[in-house]
Amino acid sequence: MEILSFIANNWQVILRLAGEHISIVAVAVGLAILTGVPIGIAITQNRRVADAVLYVASIIVTIPSIALFGLMIPILSKIGQGIGWLPAVIAILLYSQLPIVRNTYTAITNVDPALREAAIGMGMTPFQRLTRLEIPIAIPVIMAGVRTAVVMNIGVAAIAAYIGAGGLGVLIARGISQTDPRQLITGALAVSLLAIVADWALLRLQKRLTPAGLKR
Amino acid sequence: MIRLEDLTKRFKTPGADIVAADRVNMEVPTGEICILLGPSGCGKTTALKMINRLIPPTSGKIYIDGKDTSQLDDIQLRRNIGYVIQQIGLFPNMTVEENICVVPRLLNWDIRKARQRAADLLDLVGLDPRQFLRRYPKELSGGQQQRVGVIRALAADPPVMLMDEPFGAIDPINREIIQDEFLKMQAELKKTIMFVSHDIDEAVKMGDKIAIFRAGRIEQYDTPDMILAHPANAFVADFVGADRTLKRLRLVTAEEVATTEVPVTARSTKVSDALQQLTVARARRAVVIDSDHRPVGFVTAEEMAGGSGEVRDFAHPLPATVPVRADLRAVVSEMFAHDTMWLACTDDHGRFAGVITQPDVTAALRATYGAGKGASDQARQQGSGRDQGAP
Numbered sequence: 001m002e003i004l005s006f007i008a009n010n011w012q013v014i015l016r017l018a019g020e021h022i023s024i025v026a027v028a029v030g031l032a033i034l035t036g037v038p039i040g041i042a043i044t045q046n047r048r049v050a051d052a053v054l055y056v057a058s059i060i061v062t063i064p065s066i067a068l069f070g071l072m073i074p075i076l077s078k079i080g081q082g083i084g085w086l087p088a089v090i091a092i093l094l095y096s097q098l099p100i101v102r103n104t105y106t107a108i109t110n111v112d113p114a115l116r117e118a119a120i121g122m123g124m125t126p127f128q129r130l131t132r133l134e135i136p137i138a139i140p141v142i143m144a145g146v147r148t149a150v151v152m153n154i155g156v157a158a159i160a161a162y163i164g165a166g167g168l169g170v171l172i173a174r175g176i177s178q179t180d181p182r183q184l185i186t187g188a189l190a191v192s193l194l195a196i197v198a199d200w201a202l203l204r205l206q207k208r209l210t211p212a213g214l215k216r
Numbered sequence: 217m218i219r220l221e222d223l224t225k226r227f228k229t230p231g232a233d234i235v236a237a238d239r240v241n242m243e244v245p246t247g248e249i250c251i252l253l254g255p256s257g258c259g260k261t262t263a264l265k266m267i268n269r270l271i272p273p274t275s276g277k278i279y280i281d282g283k284d285t286s287q288l289d290d291i292q293l294r295r296n297i298g299y300v301i302q303q304i305g306l307f308p309n310m311t312v313e314e315n316i317c318v319v320p321r322l323l324n325w326d327i328r329k330a331r332q333r334a335a336d337l338l339d340l341v342g343l344d345p346r347q348f349l350r351r352y353p354k355e356l357s358g359g360q361q362q363r364v365g366v367i368r369a370l371a372a373d374p375p376v377m378l379m380d381e382p383f384g385a386i387d388p389i390n391r392e393i394i395q396d397e398f399l400k401m402q403a404e405l406k407k408t409i410m411f412v413s414h415d416i417d418e419a420v421k422m423g424d425k426i427a428i429f430r431a432g433r434i435e436q437y438d439t440p441d442m443i444l445a446h447p448a449n450a451f452v453a454d455f456v457g458a459d460r461t462l463k464r465l466r467l468v469t470a471e472e473v474a475t476t477e478v479p480v481t482a483r484s485t486k487v488s489d490a491l492q493q494l495t496v497a498r499a500r501r502a503v504v505i506d507s508d509h510r511p512v513g514f515v516t517a518e519e520m521a522g523g524s525g526e527v528r529d530f531a532h533p534l535p536a537t538v539p540v541r542a543d544l545r546a547v548v549s550e551m552f553a554h555d556t557m558w559l560a561c562t563d564d565h566g567r568f569a570g571v572i573t574q575p576d577v578t579a580a581l582r583a584t585y586g587a588g589k590g591a592s593d594q595a596r597q598q599g600s601g602r603d604q605g606a607p
Contacts, residue, residue, distance in 0.1 A: 118305030121268055121378075122319050122368075123295030132318075136309040211309035213352030 006182040014171070014190060021167035021194060024157045028089040029149050032096030037142060039097070040104025041130065050105055057098040065091060065156045069163045088160035088167075095156060096149035103145025107138030136211045143206035147199055154195040158187070168194065218244040218267065218376060218408055223276035225262050225432075236262040238432040239276070244425070246281070246375075247406035251419040254429035255455070260412050263429070264378050267410065268297045280376055295322055298369030298377035298407070302384040304361050306353035312338070312364055313349040319372040330371075337367035341397060359390040366398065370405070379411045383418065395421060416456050420444065420463055428452050441467050464581060465544035473547075473580045474540060474561045474570035480505050483512070483528040487520050490527050503560055504531045509567040511537055511560040537562045540569045544577055 007014065043050035063071075072087040081087065111134050119129045161169025168190045175184025207215070225237040237259045244250040252260035265271040267278055269290050278285045285293055306315050313334045320330035335345035341363040353361055362383065369377055383391045383398075399422065402409070413419050419426045420440040427437040428451075436448035444460045444467075447453035457463065479502040481490045494502055494517045504513040504527060513531035520530045535554035538547050540561045550559055551574060558573040 112303070112305075114301060114303035114305045115307060117270065118299070118301055118303075119307070121270055121294055121297075121299035121301070123291050123293075123322055124318075125291055128322070133307055133309070213308045213310060213354060 003182050003185055007186055010186075014168075014186065017166065017168045017170055018190060018194060020165075021154070021157055021169075021191075024085065024088050024160065024165060024167055025092060025150060025153050025198075028092030029096050029146065029153065031089070032093050032100055032149060033146060035093070036097050036100030036145075037104050040101040040142075041108055041135075043101070043105055044108045054098075054102055054105065057101050060094050061098045065095075065159050066162070068094070069160065073163070083163040083165075085165050087163055088157060088165035091160070092153040092156055095153055099145040099148040099152070100142070101145075103141050103148075104138065107141035108134050110141075111137050137214065140206060140210045140214065143202065143209060147202045147206065150198050150202060151195050154191060154198060158191050217246045217279070217281055218250075218410060219279040219282075220263070220267075221277040221279070223263065223266060223278065224274050225259075225266060225271060226274045235432050237266065237273075240432075240434060242427055242434060242437055244408055244410060246408050248424040249402065249409040249411055249422055251423035251426045252410060252412045252429060253414065253416065253419045253423075253426050253455075254435075256414065258429040259432035260427075260429045261380060262432075264380055264410055264412050267376075267378055268294050268299055295319055295372065296374050296376070298372075298374040300365055300369045300377065300379040300382040302381040304353075304365040304385070306361055306364060306368070308353050310352075311349065312351050312353070312356070315353065315364060316368045316371050318368065323372055325372075333371055337370060338364075340401060341367055358386055359394060362386055362394060363397070370407075375408060377407045377409045379409060381412055381414070384413075384415075391418075398422070417463065417466070420466055428455060430455075461581060462545065465548060465577070468544045468580050469540065470538055470542050470544065470547050470561050470572050471540040471569075473544065473576045474572045475576065476570040478503055478571045480568060481515065481527050482507075483526065483531065485527045487523050487525055487527060487530065490515060491517060491520055502527075503534075503568060503571065504528075505568050511562065511568040514560075534560055538572070539564070544580065547572055548574075548577060 039053065043053050068091045069087055072090060073082040076082045076087055076090075115133060115137075116129065119133050124132065157165070157167050158169035158172060161167055161173045168187050171183045171187030171190065173187075175181065175187055220240050220242050223237055223240040224235070227234040227236055240259075240263050242250070252263060254260045262271055266273045267280075267285075269285075280297075306312075307318070310318075313331060316334035316337060317325075317327075317330040320333060321327070325333075331349075335349060338345040338348055343360060343363060348356075348360075348364075353364070356364065362385075366379075366382065369379075383394055386394060395418065411422060413422070423440050425437060426440055426443050428435045428443065430451055436443055436452045438446075438448075441464060443452065444456055444464045447456060447460070453460070477497075479493050479497045479499050481493060481502045481504055483504055483506070490502060494500070500518070501514050501516045503511050504515060506512050511534055513533050515527055515530045515532070520527075523530060535556050536550050537560045538550055540563055547559060551557070558571055560571055561569045563569040
């Protein structure tokens with residue numbers, strides 16, 4: 001009851017924090033798509049490079065987020081951005097690389113070799129093959145990677161409240177420091193809800209982007 | 217026309233070099249189907265894929281319609297060669313129409329012209345464009361997919377087609393149907409076709425010429441009948457099979473062998489008249505036909521001798537009839553099934569078109585053996601130069 005009245009009295013604040021939260025994740029994952037998809041495609045050319053890149057991406061994910069924020073403070077302080085929005089975005093950008101790069105790489109390498117042979121035999125250039133055949137076929141798997149990245153990093157973004165990035169993590173952090181269960185629970189609920197809604201929305205998007213011929 | 221000159225492919229592997237194609241020389245005349253036939257690993261697919269450079273040749277030349285293809289860039293070359301593969305390779309993200317339009321679009325055809333072409337081609341293989349243009353490959357049966365695969369390769373009307381076991385993944389019944397359709401199409405389109413197969417029956421059926429490969433070399437390059445009747449060496453004889461004479465039955469249609477000078481008679485003819493007719497024709501039997509000229513039975517001179525009444529009183533039903541378009545294998549099969557020495561043939565409208573006897577069939581086979589004698593010696597000499605000689 002207390003929590004409901006807290007939400008009712010503070011919904012404007014909660015919405016603002018949710019907006020901040022979304023902006024961090026959206027910008028970071030958006031940039032991660034712009035970098036991760038081309039990387040995933042590029043590494044299909046060379047098996048050893050692919051293994052190395054995926055290995056590095058895996059290692060990045062194993063770094064605890066709080067440690068990663070700590071590492072970035074001295075580096076980004078040099079441009080006056082040691083804490084706040086930028087390090088949060090960079091951390092999420094890095095964490096998102098693994099699911100996006102790996103899914104892109106897997107999807108492209110798994111395109112049926114017969115399709116590739118047909119495409120080459122018909123006289124498609126490598127670029128035409130990529131844009132007309134391989135990427136459309138890879139879209140569902142790439143989108144699945146994006147979903148993983150978004151859901152995973154909505155959680156990471158909550159921790160970014162500790163470096164002053166804002167977002168729903170602010171409620172959790174305050175709840176802990178002020179021993180206020182209302183804020184703590186509201187923050188946690190909002191983060192979970194955001195993750196669920198984002199996953200659902202992206203699933204819808206994934207289905208829309210999947211070429212009709214590939215739908216079951 | 218496709219001409220291969222000393223076409224060679226060597227693969228380097230750790231340990232040894234593998235020669236997948238060893239100085240292959242051959243020429244496929246314009247409008248003919250040439251089957252590259254042989255056991256797996258014999259180099260037939262390598263030879264095929266060197267033509268559209270999916271496998272770059274180590275040395276040698278390839279000419280298409282007299283032009284040295286090494287002067288063309290890969291992309292241009294491939295867009296002017298139709299390519300069909302066993303796995304079909306229809307693009308699942310595109311509709312049937314988009315699949316067919318791929319090469320025309322690569323060649324910057326007007327979109328309306330490309331679409332019209334797609335519809336026309338679907339019509340050609342008996343798929344209703346209204347129903348199929350908007351479908352996706354997964355919504356087609358295997359046979360329909362392969363038909364689309366073939367017309368996709370034909371879309372930009374290339375003079376040359378390469379087909380890599382195109383009907384290999386289709387069930388036997390549909391394969392026969394699609395092969396027949398394809399031959400009918402080819403009779404109109406007259407493409408120059410290289411066709412890889414490992415199936416001697418398919419090769420005999422589809423090929424104007426067959427090139428038999430072993431270990432990267434051509435063992436024999438000749439017409440199906442010559443290869444079956446006069447294999448150049450033990451390998452070829454072994455590959456085409458011990459029943460090669462029976463396979464030749466498929467190469468001849470009943471029409472070519474049937475005798476049309478057979479007495480025919482109506483059911484209502486008087487026995488005395490029928491006997492008279494048989495005597496004049498010096499025949500032992502007459503085929504009984506109905507008013508539409510359809511064969512319905514037969515009568516023999518012995519049974520009618522001294523009899524009276526009408527032919528219908530002495531007529532026996534025919535055990536079976538065969539269409540004149542049927543090949544001799546089907547004819548012989550019917551003869552064996554009905555334990556008969558002869559069968560009546562019918563034309564497309566079911567009318568009587570002659571009689572075919574077992575001696576006619578064996579005579580037809582013997583004739584080809586005799587006719588091919590001179591050419592066969594030549595083939596043997598060519599073969600023996602590089603192999604263990606004639607069987």
